[in-house]
Amino acid sequence: GQNIDQPTEMTATEGAIVQINCTYQTSGFNGLFWYQQHAGEAPTFLSYNVLDGLEEKGRFSSFLSRSKGYSYLLLKELQMKDSASYLCAVRRSGGYQKVTFGTGTKLQVIP
Amino acid sequence: GAGVSQSPRYKVAKRGQDVALRCDPISGHVSLFWYQQALGQGPEFLTYFQNEAQLDKSGLPSDRFFAERPEGSVSTLKIQRTQQEDSAVYLCASSLGTYNEQFFGPGTRLTVL
Numbered sequence: 001g002q003n004i005d006q007p008t009e010m011t012a013t014e015g016a017i018v019q020i021n022c023t024y025q026t027s028g029f030n031g032l033f034w035y036q037q038h039a040g041e042a043p044t045f046l047s048y049n050v051l052d053g054l055e056e057k058g059r060f061s062s063f064l065s066r067s068k069g070y071s072y073l074l075l076k077e078l079q080m081k082d083s084a085s086y087l088c089a090v091r092r093s094g095g096y097q098k099v100t101f102g103t104g105t106k107l108q109v110i111p
Numbered sequence: 112g113a114g115v116s117q118s119p120r121y122k123v124a125k126r127g128q129d130v131a132l133r134c135d136p137i138s139g140h141v142s143l144f145w146y147q148q149a150l151g152q153g154p155e156f157l158t159y160f161q162n163e164a165q166l167d168k169s170g171l172p173s174d175r176f177f178a179e180r181p182e183g184s185v186s187t188l189k190i191q192r193t194q195q196e197d198s199a200v201y202l203c204a205s206s207l208g209t210y211n212e213q214f215f216g217p218g219t220r221l222t223v224l
Binding site: 033041042043044045048087089096097098099100101102103104106 | 142144146151152153154155156159166202210212213214215217218
């Protein structure tokens with residue numbers, strides 16, 4: 001099975017940097033996704049990591065350590081519109097490579 | 112539009128009624144997923160289709176839940192004899208293949224009274 005842990009809520013200040021952590025345990029691992037979900041809207045894809053290291057995409061970066069079962073999403077120069085839930089999702093290896101989502105971290109950006 | 116669409120966006124049902132939720136995936140996407148999302152939670156997997164074949168239905172909560180994708184494009188999730196615990200947002204997602212990121216529809220918010 002899979003177990004994914006993320007903080008339930010975080011608060012950060014506009015213009016600052018915030019790091020959202022995700023730890024996972026899985027019987028087989030083949031990649032980790034981060035999605036953003038604004039209240040009442042569909043999740044949208046942010047990033048994908050399958051190898052160890054940092055992937056940077058504009059103000060957002062995602063890091064993966066497979067040996068530690070750990071990932072983080074780094075948001076720089078926070079904007080009010082970044083207030084949303086951030087979902088960590090793990091893809092298993094084998095079969096059709098099912099994706100399992102964590103419960104999400106609700107980020108509130110304050111002025 | 113080129114995105115995933117779902118209908119209806121909102122559905123209110125009386126307990127015991129049957130409901131049908133529709134998903135139109137992105138054209139050409141082979142993989143289609145249904146998820147259930149409770150308030151404040153992440154999406155919980157329900158079922159997966161590869162073209163018209165339902166390869167995994169292990170997440171369907173009970174035999175009241177049924178999904179189909181007869182022609183490998185549009186999919187319907189049917190819930191029979193709805194119960195209050197079925198109240199949730201039902202998300203559909205599609206992808207080119209299981210190696211690719213999933214694109215989500217806006218969801219159907221089901222409320223069972």
